[in-house]
Amino acid sequence: MELDTILARLSENTGIAEPFGASHFPIYQSATFDLKKQQGNKKYDYSRSGNPTRDALSYVFTKAEEGAGTICTNTGVSAVSLLFRTVLKSGDSVLVERDCYGGTYRLLNMLREKYSIHFHFADFTDLKSIKSNLENKSINLVLCESPTNPGLKVLDLTNIAKLCSEFEVPLAVDNSLATFASQKPLELGADFSITSATKYISGHGAAVAGLITAKSEAWAKKLYKYANAEGISQSPFEAFLISLGLPTLICRMKAHEKSAIQIANYLLTRSDILEVKFPFLSNHPQYELAKQQMKICPGVITLNMVSQEKAEQFVSKTKLFGEKASFGSADSRIEQPIKISHASYPKHELDLMGIDASTIRLSIGLEHPDDLIQDIESALG
Numbered sequence: 001m002e003l004d005t006i007l008a009r010l011s012e013n014t015g016i017a018e019p020f021g022a023s024h025f026p027i028y029q030s031a032t033f034d035l036k037k038q039q040g041n042k043k044y045d046y047s048r049s050g051n052p053t054r055d056a057l058s059y060v061f062t063k064a065e066e067g068a069g070t071i072c073t074n075t076g077v078s079a080v081s082l083l084f085r086t087v088l089k090s091g092d093s094v095l096v097e098r099d100c101y102g103g104t105y106r107l108l109n110m111l112r113e114k115y116s117i118h119f120h121f122a123d124f125t126d127l128k129s130i131k132s133n134l135e136n137k138s139i140n141l142v143l144c145e146s147p148t149n150p151g152l153k154v155l156d157l158t159n160i161a162k163l164c165s166e167f168e169v170p171l172a173v174d175n176s177l178a179t180f181a182s183q184k185p186l187e188l189g190a191d192f193s194i195t196s197a198t199k200y201i202s203g204h205g206a207a208v209a210g211l212i213t214a215k216s217e218a219w220a221k222k223l224y225k226y227a228n229a230e231g232i233s234q235s236p237f238e239a240f241l242i243s244l245g246l247p248t249l250i251c252r253m254k255a256h257e258k259s260a261i262q263i264a265n266y267l268l269t270r271s272d273i274l275e276v277k278f279p280f281l282s283n284h285p286q287y288e289l290a291k292q293q294m295k296i297c298p299g300v301i302t303l304n305m306v307s308q309e310k311a312e313q314f315v316s317k318t319k320l321f322g323e324k325a326s327f328g329s330a331d332s333r334i335e336q337p338i339k340i341s342h343a344s345y346p347k348h349e350l351d352l353m354g355i356d357a358s359t360i361r362l363s364i365g366l367e368h369p370d371d372l373i374q375d376i377e378s379a380l381g
């Protein structure tokens, strides 16, 4: 069955028996469950360890990501943290694509300070650099996003996965931007696919949550063990809110992409913008790879404006773009990454990524693109 059909008929595809033919699966908002009243394998006792609403979301996600199991966590960051805690021990090292979410960078720094878990940055568009890191350093985990955030570099996940497997190092891909609607990291060879469900998956800006899917049952079991021990499980209400976004995910992603292409092309015509980064623009350095690897391009555009002043004018004068963290919601957003999403990066790292006060990240929402272009035009003059 195609993914669109599975998602549209969500409640029939959760692996949980629902006796009333409900059109959406229910919220089991209960802390505990009576073992005496359960038939069969008496699966549920306490909601931190297991909950039918969370299990329904986990089941669908595992199917969609083509993995062996999914852990639903309380935030996207806690899914990243769960990965680190499960895979790494003190003294271990992670190889990370330099252009990654600021919260991931903050977490890596804390793990280094407190638990001597080290990290090395590399430019993952250069496969030789990944190989030489794997050859010359003792690396225990490789982590990247593709497209990267906010630089929107597209990484060759198939060949990165081949390298990791050659060196027997697990590869984790943060798929928050592309989502499984566009690309499936596990199918391309990764061992873990992580998603901040706060973004496109939820799609309505109403919930904060994360998911991590493992390719193997062995890793899925280990992830579950740590998630339960640390108590970072997603609440049933959050799992329900997240699941509401799934039936419309694919068509929302297509609508975000369509508007973003129109807007990116308009932005290319402006003399106050030095660079427009969008993977499905033919001037993008990894355009061919992006087209081959992603079915749909997420609606995020990164810009380098002529000056900091112009960038600040853009942020403050637009009316249809909220100055908000996050991306992937129905409403459009604008930010200077150095102030919000990447505020935890020091200046020298931002310089290496080519990000400064003139950099703007736009998340194109579901408003009519003509209205968004008009808003941009009147903000920038």
Ligand SMILES: Cc1ncc(COP(=O)(O)O)c(C=O)c1O
Pocket: 075, 076, 077, 078, 101, 103, 145, 149, 174, 176, 177, 196, 197, 198, 208, 209, 210, 326, 327, 341
């Ligand atoms: C790529 C990426 N991964 C993970 C996260 C963290 O997700 P959350 O905000 O749900 O904790 C973010 C948040 O912006 C992100 O952009």
